[in-house]
Amino acid sequence: MTRVLLVIMDGAGYDAALSECGWLEGAVALGQARRWKMRTALPSLSGPMYETIHTGLWPHQHGIVSNDGMRASSSPNVFSLTRAAGKRTGAVAQAYFHHLYVGQPWDPLRSIEHLDKNADIQAARFYSMEGYGPMNACAPAEIDLCAQATLMMEWHAPDYMLLHSCSADTLGHTFGGDSKEYRRQIWQIDNALSRSIPVWRDLGYDVIVTADHGMTSDHWHGGTALAATEVPFYLFSDAEGPEQGEELSQLGIAASVLALIGITPGEGMGNAFLMPLPHTK
Known part of the structure; x- marks a missing residue:
């Protein structure tokens, strides 16, 4: 079966990714x-989008409807179903994912490093982004996040691995979705991925690169503006996929990832748009 790495470029909208992700777009051009x-x-x-990506459900269904009052996921999700199938999970991600899928209280001095075979995320390195904002627009370096994910895959070989970068979202909220700072940060992510994805592919992973949402020119997201709701979906895999030019639904990510790993999706999950080739099943 296939191992899958999902990269979430938090806040990276579709147009901004096509404009700034030169290496990813070059990989598309070369097939x-x-x-x-x-x-x-x-x-x-x-x-809400982190949970939608991992459950295939609308926020109205899974119940995580705001960043306020984050709680543990109560729906079948990619992490829980992968662990239940006897496979391994891992993550390098912001603390919201700890709240959703670890099932333990967040301790700012101890939860950064996580290793628990009984949790839905079994091995992880989390970051808090405590106090970030216009006066403190700090974020982990993209290449450092990629390095942590690489070591996680080499040490623990998770069947499902998540890499989540929050930097584009931070710069978008600080400077706006039309700003040079926001666009440059998306390029920084692409630059780190250019050095990392070939290594991850050699480790045997199918790699997906997408975003939870985009960013509007008024430094925000949450509504229906195209700048907030249109995101890219890049695939490094031989899996069967939709026709080029078809618009995909975020609701299909969870079922697609599970299909590639070889796990039956949870009840109510959106329809998978990726399937492994017959010889890899």
Whole structure:
């Protein structure tokens, strides 16, 4: 069966990705990757979209409807179903994912490093982004996040691995979705991925690169504006996929990832748009 790495470029809208992700777009041009436009669920907020990506449900169904009051996921999700199938999970991600899928209280001095075979995310490195904003627009370096994910895959070989970068979202909220700072940060992500994806492919992973939502020119997201709800979906894999030019639904990510790993999707999950080739089943 296939191992899958999902990269979430938090806040990276479709047009900005096509403009700034030169390496990813070059891979598409050379036939090394495929790219589609994807439409998010609503509201286009980070916490609700993290859960939608992993459950295939609308926020109205899974109940995570705002970044306020984040709680543990109560729906079957990619992490829980992968663990239940006897496979391994891993993540390098912001603390919201700890709240959703670890099932333990967040301790700012101890939860950064996580290793628990009984949790839905079994091995992880989390970051808090405590106090970030216009006066403190800090974020982990993209290449450092990629390095942590690489080591996680080499040490633990998770069947499902998540890599989540929050930097484009941070710069978008600080400077706006039309700003040079926002666009440059998306390029920084692409630059780190250019050095990392070939290594990850050699480790045997299918790689998906997408976003939870985009960013509007008024430094925000959450509504129905195309700048907030249109995101890219890049695929480095031999899997069967939709026709080029078809617009994808974010609701299909969870079922697609599970299909590639060889796990039956949860009840009510959106329809998978990716399937493994017959010889890999």
